[in-house]
Amino acid sequence: MNKNYLFLTLLMLLLAVGTFFITKEEGYKNEIKPEALLREITQPSRYVTTDQVAKMIIEKDPTLELIDVRSADEYNKFQLPDAVNVPLKDILTEEGQDNLGIEDMNAVFYSNDDILADQAWVISKRLGYNNIYVLKGGLNCWIETIIRPVEPSETTSQTEFEQYKFRKAAGMYFTGASEITDSNGNGTKKPKVKVRRKKKEKAASGGC
């Protein structure tokens, strides 16, 4: 009988030791499954337009965090206001990770266009980060829509004119132009940027 107890005790100990070897799951604790990642990838909800970002910057939205995934060189030459530089190759370093998981912040990745930013997004999403977005069109689109907006033709809809007006004003906000010349040739001093509240379903309009 004593032998039985001894045997059982040893068995339990052996199994207990065994658990040390199974729970060793290497890597990141919030990593999501490949199936879930594909579901996220096929959603276009991660894209934000240059208009949305411009508006957030002008409104000084405290939850906006711009992340520049280009190289440090490119970042030093030009960056969006208050952007943080996390080159794609350094995204997994401690410094890069610190910039991602800030609570209650909406992190927007941007690059020259959107591929690099999207790649950073996929990797971050896999690691389980939420509230991360991609600037659709990237800086190329930023220049084309915000800094150098194209005046719509006269037949276009009212909303497009509104959008153009917003972009024009936003462009001046960002470039610091001191005066605007409207179609009548009247110069006006530093206009106040009026942020047009966007209707929700308009979000995708006018992108690159």
Next chain:
Amino acid sequence: MHVHERNPKRTLITIILFALVIVFGWITMKKPLFKYALTPQQTVDMVISHEGCFHPYELVKAIDDKSGEVVLIDIRNSFDYAKGHIPNSMNITASNLLEKKNIDQLDNWKKNNVRVVFYHDDQLQANGTWMLFRQIGYSNTFVLLGGYSNYVLHKDNLQEAKGKTCLKGTPRYDFAEVAKKSGAAVMDEGAKPKKKIKVRRKKKEKAASGGC
């Protein structure tokens, strides 16, 4: 009288029951269908090396190719596919790619070293799908640079447009120059060359809180 003496096989029965429970648990344990073959760091390296890019000029061969060395997969929905697609391509919508029959198909291609090229309207929309498949071990997958829209633009001169068709990722402007130009008096927001970035450390143990 001691309890054990009533049933001398008691210990044996306990051990067998115990073993059964463990074996049962082992068998019914949910095994993940897909596993990451690349670690995040390997993924970053893979992306940076541009090894998974399929250039538009390579399409010339792929379109005429009957040997099956390259498979073009249109991951748009069937409606867009019906409206127009690259010749010699097949349609599997991105969200259906992980279905059993498609995975079997992909496994088969992988075994035979067939290059699988994903494309969408824009390279951007195929990028994620391609990255996912690379990450779960399909090292034979590629993404069509420029996507379908670029193909449509250059379809008559894919070969000549060799260098030009890979425009993604490159700046089209000298951003610093363009941003400066229009402004004579520069507002302080845009002018500060480098702002000191304050990094708030995230709280480390947030994930575990509030569990059961």
